[in-house]
Amino acid sequence: MMILSSVNQLQMKTNLFVWIFCLIQSSCEYEFHYHSYLQMTNFLHNITGQYPSRSALFQVGETQGSNFEKVPIEIDEIFAFDLFKEEFFGLLL
């Protein structure tokens, strides 16, 4: 029971953290730094949410995908990552 309750507390904390993160992210103003894939898609989702009458987000297709942290890979392997799909987007203004 002790373990369970501590796990619950941990989940509460992570949920709170996610909420704060979302609140910060929702005010989308472009900052000039290198954006990761997650930051880029967050930016696109937020800005299309802010201007729904003038912009829309479309999925054009899927890439081979990536899960680099969980599965260490070599680039030369061909067609090894069919399981891990990653979407990429085109933004329509």
Next chain:
Amino acid sequence: MPEQHVLLRPEVKYIGNMHGNEVLGLEMLLNLIEYLLTSTDPQVLELMSRTRIWIMPSMNPDGHELATYGDCSTIHGRNTLNNIDLNRNFPDFLGAQLPTNIRALETTAIIAWIQAVPFVLSANFHSGAFIVNVPYDRYCKSLIFFCWLISFSCD
């Protein structure tokens, strides 16, 4: 409404980050998106009301995640996960032989997108050199004699 094609309204396409390690186009296009949506300049408002602008900030997100910050000497992250250079993967207008016969998923998606939407103007942003390539740019290693007639540069 941005979802529909309006007759005689031009469609424009911008693609950035085709090579995953060339990230300047991505950042520039994100900045352009914000500028076009938030600007109150009357010229920008007129542009937004009379054209349909498609922007794809990252065409190669896998390579973009593979590339490392501050790496200016290697080409790590340039290709896709299948080790395909996307700039050498599209069908050649004049029939030159491409270095690989494998068509990347990104390429097939872009081709389907181009065929679905009647674009009149397109741009594709790389980084690392100051060149402007004209249409019908081709793969340089085949047919060397015809290469310089058509394109001086092959990024």
